[in-house]
Amino acid sequence: MLKNIFKYETSPEIFIEDLKSKPILKIFSNNGFILIKNFFSSGTVKKNLNEINRILEIDKHSLTEKYMSDAVNRNPFFLDFILSENLNFLNSTLLGKDYFFLQTYDIHANTYAHQWHRDISTKTGGNFNFLPDIPHIIKYAAYFESSNAGFFVIPGSHKSNVKNSLFGKDMYKNTKKINYMKSFKKDEVLCLIPDPGDLIVFDLRILHCAVNLDESKKPSRISKKFRKKVLWPSFGRKSFLGESIYQYYRFLRKDFGQVKFDKLSEKKLKKKVYFLKLMKKFHLNTLNG
């Protein structure tokens, strides 16, 4: 009985109403991911879905596979999610309050990646050991439409090389035993099946793949029932690693900073402009005179 309560307390599946009372950092550090059920209200899901469909220029019923990077630069509407109170709570709990938005924020429609991979890894697919041993770079998968979509992870692989042999392999061909949330185990394949409104947060090092469950392990094209609209923003800790990744994306996004004038420089600038105008007037007068 006690064991079950303990397991429930540290389960990587949590409901939004329990967000603030669960040991988030501990759950995340142990497993490398958390699935948050009902993170978005149905109204928010609808609004986001409309905006995703509009931006990607696909009508509601389209099964077209589309991909776009850089959601906030497409429309500031997508800022609402990354600035929301609950996301700020998660980011500051996992990364500390000085976290960075990494300027990478994908919009994916009906895509899947059925090769096992880590979003950040060594050249041969191995695991980085970031020191100190705390989360440094995290990514969210926010599901606004999800039908027959599976997100497969190896719990604990963000800190372990035990399952490296899977790296680069096709999930459909190489994955036999699959666990579901109720009976998940470390180092064994776990299939998460998100509903619309659910949010997954994961360590970029975790071994994962995204699967069209309709294909029942056949790597063919999208079939009728598979649908998926997902936003993928990424955040980093203010650490050497987090800051390096931040600088990398900042450069890619051509964010070269913005010169801001403080009040004093503003005054000085006004004086200078006034002076230049006077000089011009004086110069013109002398020319005309």
Ligand SMILES: O=C(O)CCC(=O)C(=O)O
């Ligand atoms: O489901 C997708 O669209 C791709 C997921 C993924 O793992 C990735 O983009 O790295």
Ligand SMILES: [Fe+2]
């Ligand atoms: Fe990935």
